[in-house]
Amino acid sequence: MHNDTLALITILGMALVTYATRAGGFWLMGLVTPSPRIEAWLRQIPGAVLVAIIAPTVLASSLAETLAALASALVALRTKNVLVAMVVGVGAVWVLRMVLK
Amino acid sequence: MQRVNLSEGQNEKATNDTMTFTLQGALLGARRIIPLAISAFTVGFVFGVLARQAKLSVVQSLLMSALVFAGASQFVALTLWIVTPLPVITIILTTFIVNLRHVLMGASLRPWFARLAPSKVYTSVFFMVDESWALAISYFAAGGRDRAFLLGGGLIMFVAWVSSTLVGQTVGATIQNPAQWGLDFAFTAVFTALLVGMWKGKSNFLPWAVAAVVAVAAAHWLPGKWYILLGGIAGSVVGAITGAQ
Numbered sequence: 001m002h003n004d005t006l007a008l009i010t011i012l013g014m015a016l017v018t019y020a021t022r023a024g025g026f027w028l029m030g031l032v033t034p035s036p037r038i039e040a041w042l043r044q045i046p047g048a049v050l051v052a053i054i055a056p057t058v059l060a061s062s063l064a065e066t067l068a069a070l071a072s073a074l075v076a077l078r079t080k081n082v083l084v085a086m087v088v089g090v091g092a093v094w095v096l097r098m099v100l101k
Numbered sequence: 102m103q104r105v106n107l108s109e110g111q112n113e114k115a116t117n118d119t120m121t122f123t124l125q126g127a128l129l130g131a132r133r134i135i136p137l138a139i140s141a142f143t144v145g146f147v148f149g150v151l152a153r154q155a156k157l158s159v160v161q162s163l164l165m166s167a168l169v170f171a172g173a174s175q176f177v178a179l180t181l182w183i184v185t186p187l188p189v190i191t192i193i194l195t196t197f198i199v200n201l202r203h204v205l206m207g208a209s210l211r212p213w214f215a216r217l218a219p220s221k222v223y224t225s226v227f228f229m230v231d232e233s234w235a236l237a238i239s240y241f242a243a244g245g246r247d248r249a250f251l252l253g254g255g256l257i258m259f260v261a262w263v264s265s266t267l268v269g270q271t272v273g274a275t276i277q278n279p280a281q282w283g284l285d286f287a288f289t290a291v292f293t294a295l296l297v298g299m300w301k302g303k304s305n306f307l308p309w310a311v312a313a314v315v316a317v318a319a320a321h322w323l324p325g326k327w328y329i330l331l332g333g334i335a336g337s338v339v340g341a342i343t344g345a346q
Contacts, residue, residue, distance in 0.1 A: 041341035046209050069289060
């Protein structure tokens, strides 16, 4: 068990820098003169970040994850329902991990 | 896009004129996020269990979950918590780096949140997590107009995260591995489905391919969550350069 004051300082420091990251992006974009180029960049961020988050799991973990992601994508394409796509994806990865072991 | 410090009454752009911030919007965001909150609950439970093993007190882990409220960075902090004396600066710097992806997420909110009162914006972003941001962005992209959607989802995630930390630390003597039921995949499955909805045609191919390749390479060669930031920057910059809409 660490010194309580030191632990509290650490947690508060973590909280401060994390809030800075949450507020900082929005704040910074208010200082930049908007140009069509910057707006085009902002529009591209969500898709690129989502792809980056899932890419290592989907493309570089194992075949089960790749196939389950494909199943989720197909279900999303057909049903437009995120919840159904999630249930199918989780079910698929659960089965595939057992089968492909 | 205008400066934040304009009051809401000075709206000029039609897109921002028609945007709202209501309880109904918050409730809609809260309802949509429930499946993801269940998944987050299992992760928070594991965090609580590990926090106990790393000798954090109940008050300390609750404070961390409530004030930091960022899963990946909290897990990294636990791996450093076992070092004596406590490496305060290292933990804080690592937390900052792991959470840098929030800068991109916050920047992407600008087109919709530019005219919202700063108090509402800066409260909303405190509760912004990957899941609530992703749902909100796809809601706005589909024509959703209520900016409280982000806060509503974030608050549900907050309750799930803090309560599961408490449950994990107090009753979770044995770790139940979420991967056993495929629950660890829920996040990936949802994000895959959201991406299907965001696909606008061939113009997305190059930026997304670049984001994927850079992320996979970065995840392989670099520690922590650098891959999200690097993949997100690489893909979005390529998209801006190629002029894709």
